Ligand code: ADP
């Protein structure tokens with residue numbers, strides 16, 4: 001969360017705590033279709049995983065949906081990880097008309113969904129004030145499609161104090177007798193007093209990777225995901241504070257995630273956050 005993006009039309013300087021400048025082009029739905037045509041023509045349209053994130057255009061998102069449907073036909077075991085990036089802390093940073101597309105077309109296709117609290121509330125139309133609310137919202141999201149749902153960050157109070165943020169997860173499990181059950185977990189994540197860019201993307205990527213290794217063990221997949229986050233953020237803030245000097249706040253440039261330096265932790269994280277099974 002606390003992700004600040006420019007509007008893609010204006011690419012203007014944005015709020016403090018993030019980059020001052022944004023450059024580049026926005027891919028259109030037509031351009032995405034052309035790329036996909038090329039992939040098909042070369043017969044390399046077999047995928048095991050798809051991950052999507054920030055998008056702010058209806059026709060682009062609808063094209064993504066069409067492509068994923070086709071790729072799922074080609075490979076029925078394809079896993080689609082969807083980070084439904086729409087907003088944070090009560091404010092949407094994509095156009096409001098994207099919400100019905102996510103609700104009706106994207107989320108039903110998703111196998112793994114990683115909304116933050118605000119996005120989960122938007123998708124379900126339900127507010128989360130308690131752990132019970134969060135559990136109900138995750139069940140509503142399951143009913144919309146995805147068998148794995150992780151609320152990446154919530155405002156729920158942590159039992160470990162206000163220096164922790166709470167994340168929750170839920171995975172549907174098919175029992176051998178055909179009936180359904182689920183595993184629900186909860187994690188307290190130590191907060192660092194800084195704004196990072198790219199943490200939401202890293203979280204979704206790590207959920208993909210660790211559910212690949214632990215497809216039926218949400219607790220382990222989440223513990224490894226959150227532990228990677230912890231190691232990367234710790235390394236980043238330690239470096240940033242050192243660069244900034246005593247008593248000074250690090251700049252966004254100093255807070256660039258220390259990804260390459262964290263390679264070993266990303267591949268094999270020491271577990272530092274234990275998930276509680278609810
Ligand atoms: P989202 O809005 O999707 O929740 P964030 O980037 O805020 O995305 O959070 C994703 C994950 O990144 C969190 O679950 C947490 O593990 C980590 N994270 C992000 N910012 C912080 C922070 N300031 N302190 C500790 N962890 C953070």
Ligand code: ZN
Pocket residue numbers: 001083085114115116152200
């Ligand atoms: Zn997010």
